[in-house]
Amino acid sequence: MADILPFKRKSLAEKHRGNTLCRNGHHRWRIDKNKVFDVKQGRLVSVYQCTRCGLKKNTLD
Numbered sequence: 001m002a003d004i005l006p007f008k009r010k011s012l013a014e015k016h017r018g019n020t021l022c023r024n025g026h027h028r029w030r031i032d033k034n035k036v037f038d039v040k041q042g043r044l045v046s047v048y049q050c051t052r053c054g055l056k057k058n059t060l061d
């Protein structure tokens with residue numbers, strides 16, 4: 001049941017921030033930090049942050 005959410009209308013402000021796109025996996029990635037050392041992976045990675053929702057991801061080089 002966790003995956004099925006009742007449809008809710010989002011506020012206009014939220015739509016304008018583009019979170020609808022983010023929720024569909026279309027993030028606007030922007031580089032946040034160049035070449036930080038990821039301890040877990042033991043190597044240098046680039047950190048990206050979505051300018052709309054603030055989600056972060058690491059990219060291996």
Ligand SMILES: [Zn+2]
Pocket residue numbers: 022026027028050051052053054055
């Ligand atoms: Zn996003």
